[in-house]
Amino acid sequence: MALLEVNNLDVRFAVRGGDLTALRGISFSLDKGERLGLVGESGAGKSVAAFSILNLIAQPGYIAGGQILFEGKDLAAMSERELRKIRGNRIAMIFQDPMMTLNPVLTIGTQMVEAIKAHRRISSKDARAIAVDKLRKVQIPSPEKRLDQYPHELSGGMRQRVIIAIALLLDPEIIIADEPTTALDVTIQAEIMALLLDLCEQENVALMLITHDLGVVSQVSQRMLVMYSGRIIEQGPTREIINDAQHPYTQGLINALPQMGEPGARLFQIPGAMPSLKNVPSGCPFNPRCSFATDECRRTMPEYVRAGNVSVACYEVERLIAQEQQVREVTP
């Protein structure tokens, strides 16, 4: 059994003039110690997916259907009380902006001790010892001194390290990291990503990394999901998708990267922009921007098909697979 299994998750936002569907039939699983990358552009629903796993979707958003099974128990159906035992304890979350996550008027130590004592009956002294140990793990120099400092006394990179230390405090099974390095400089980003990867491997923690940066996903994750307009359109082993993407959107996303193009030449561009949730086109949501779109694509949403180890929702891929099979039947 997978550690975390999300089945057919639907998340909607109740707004004036009807519900907006932010997530549509999301299904994926996460094994113990596995690192999963979740990629997509802004508005694709990556963060909504992350938040809804912990049932943190705030009004007017709500989980309209589906299951989020963590060790067999459905988080979507759990009471607030039970959820509180899991949040931060078994499943920890790292957010994008460390300055928004840390409380500016409390010292690092107070915040860390508070988090431990919320979940464990433990003396403040022991909690402090755990905090120091975790700060050392994230390679913060002189951790004892840092405990008495305020967040504004630390640099951006240091703050994000503290956030990672807080996420690790209670030895969680899963860490969900929502764009953890987006606010940081490249050199700091590389350090933080390497640190996160090492820690997850050492402690056998599963990582769900949400990012828009395909390079980061490629370096850190073993499997990846690509989201578009609230749907997972492709998922499978990271290397396979990066080297041979199936869905036209994933292909476009990879080819649009400047590092893929010939220097100085025009970049590959996907025309148009992601539709807003208010007017998602019928059929495949990508069809208005897709060069392979047919009437079928405009009418109905494609189901998932397997291409190797990758699962893709695209009629064009389906057609290609069918063609290949025909060829194989003709030439034995």
Place this chain on the structure above:
Amino acid sequence: MSASPLVDIRDLEKKFDLSGGFLEQISFKNGRFQRKQEAVHAINGVSLQVFKGEALCVVGESGCGKSTVARTIMGLLSPTAGEVHYEGKRIDTLEGKALLPYRRKMQMIFQNPYASLNPRMTIQQTLEEPVHFHHPKWRKADVLNKVQEVMQSVGIDPDWGSRFGHEFSGGQRQRIAIARALAVDPEFIVADEPISALDVSIQAQVLNLMMDAQESRNLTYLFITHDLAVVEHFGTRVAVMYLGRVCELAPTKALFAAPRHPYTQALLSAIPRLEDGRPNYIRLQGEVPTPVNLPSGCVFHGRCPYANDRCRQEIPELFATDDGGQVACHGVEEGRL
């Protein structure tokens, strides 16, 4: 490359005073009054030349002074020391009417298209304003024509002119911001992180648009960015900045093939590449020091694995290397690196 540069900045320095008013500077310590003045040394002696038709990229991490360079060239900030020349004429000392023709020739594109478009003006008004301002004698029809022409060239339907900025997506807004810059037929465009706020697929669209405009309008760019992958694609030459100084300046190809300065090497290695299976980068010690108290000698010495006594004392100057670039590093100069 032509011999005389279009834009030439010489020994530019910019300090931002932090110490506040006179009374705030005074403190009473050990029985004596002391006056303390502090300043952020945003740029410390930067000389750059931008040649006609090229795209000079300035890269560096936050706080390295790249945006300050851009703003100082544009005249949005006045330099503490140093000179800015445009086509051989010194412009940082000009004021008012004398500066006007240069304001037309030099245009700027900002990072955040959500902030750089006036929310209370329609797109038509936004685009007409600079044309009216710089060509007060033009007839209404001419202005309209111009606006339509730039809207078409950036891929915005001229019929959308009566809409407001908020009705457009981020990529479209950045196109409008580009259209506004192009509306007065500039020669030189300073783009300060124009694609950082955009999604990957939209970034490609905007970059392509900027490259097309460069070709069709014979533009010269100064492109400020922190994204090295973009630089590799877009730039003719690259200037790498660290703590207000240029540490390496080289043709893009040469820089990416063989970075010379230790900081450039670390910066390049930190780009997450698709072909990597793991983070794979040169680790730097420590963090960027504060620009309030600059380190002595080479500003990079505290984090440089190759620093020696000379690096700690003597500030390295840019010198020409054999592959057509310039590096400010004692180690490279001495042949240690």
